[in-house]
């Protein structure tokens with residue numbers, strides 16, 4: 001068994017900026033550990049898991065290599081990064097590296113989108129496949145969304161008795177189904193026949209285009225190899241007795257924007273009660289006051305009069321002064337929160353400093369708590385020409401002076417502010 005984590009490690013979108021300037025999004029800490037570590041931990045628990053492959057087109061750097069090395073040692077499993085020569089799409093990447101994937105003759109393998117947070121019910125998907133599906137069928141993890149939000153995802157119509165996928169539409173413009181694709185799949189090597197058929201067809205189309213125009217297609221190979229699992233494969237496989245959906249009731253969310261990283265942190269911190277209770281801070285003599293779920297890196301230095309939580313993650317080497325209040329926030333390594341400052345619904349970047357009595361506050365973008373099927377909206381930065389109120393993000397090495405308020409703002413790295421700001425992007 002092996003796993004492919006599908007991720008273009010480079011951040012093309014702007015929704016994670018300015019944080020993705022410093023660290024590729026999949027390595028951004030969520031509930032105290034890099035986003036991808038949650039995937040790796042879940043994969044390493046699956047019986048007979050042999051190898052984990054990360055696929056992306058990001059040029060590997062020291063940080064990624066260090067992460068891979070540490071994760072291999074911690075989880076005692078081979079983890080390799082395979083770099084695409086260009087963005088080949090969610091299906092093109094695994095097809096390009098198919099020889100590596102099938103080299104250990106895996107019976108089955110998982111493909112996981114890197115930008116999701118989940119309880120990753122992988123073993124359950126395997127059992128479901130054995131019990132429900134045809135022997136060589138593929139399984140998509142599905143969850144229920146509300147009608148309106150379902151259209152932001154891949155939508156699945158199933159046969160309610162057999163759970164076969166009868167119809168699949170990626171991000172439809174009108175309602176199709178409230179069962180959505182979680183971006184977590186169980187495949188076997190047969191999937192490459194289906195992707196291969198699309199590749200051949202793309203190549204033929206390219207050749208026809210070439211003959212028609214008598215111009216050499218630029219980047220032709222890349223265009224034939226760029227294949228999307230969702231639109232190119234699932235849509236065609238639906239109704240063929242090959243594709244099944246396993247619906248989960250456990251937590252799941254996309255992590256597209258920085259706001260959704262705070263929400264994902266909350267979900268993972270909550271899961272730590274069963275998976276990693278040692279990662280949750282507790283009230284101890286001489287320690288800060290903890291309310292709700294909080295992660296504190298052992299190297300952080302926190303004044304006992306500080307109050308932290310719920311949903312707070314404190315990174316390595318963070319310093320927190322007397323009387324500081326932090327809730328619903330991620331504080332990244334080396335940040336310094338001086339006495340009596342207050343941080344709410346915010347991400348404080350690496351090595352940033354917040355002055356005494358300053359208030360850094362954002363507006364959460366949480367899903368509607370009264371709707372059990374609501375998902376977090378991937379908010380747009382602007383609506384009707386105005387910055388939408390969102391969490392506050394301080395890029396790395398930002399300095400906030402004492403006694404000012406920073407509200408619903410995004411501050412780019414290395415800024416030394418001299419006053420308060422509200423609803424602004426500070427470049």
Ligand SMILES: Nc1nc2c(ncn2[C@@H]2O[C@H](COP(=O)(O)OP(=O)(O)O[C@H]3O[C@H](CO)[C@@H](O)[C@H](O)[C@@H]3O)[C@@H](O)[C@H]2O)c(=O)[nH]1
Nearest residue numbers: 006007008055056087088089093113114115153154181183
């Ligand atoms: N290796 C690689 N990975 C890629 C590429 N393009 C996208 N990815 C990765 O593939 C995942 C899916 O990204 P998108 O293609 O942006 O799709 P999406 O809008 O997130 O929607 C997908 O996920 C939803 C669940 O989160 C699904 O509901 C939806 O159907 C679809 O699978 C992400 O982890 C993304 O980084 C690529 O060219 N190469």
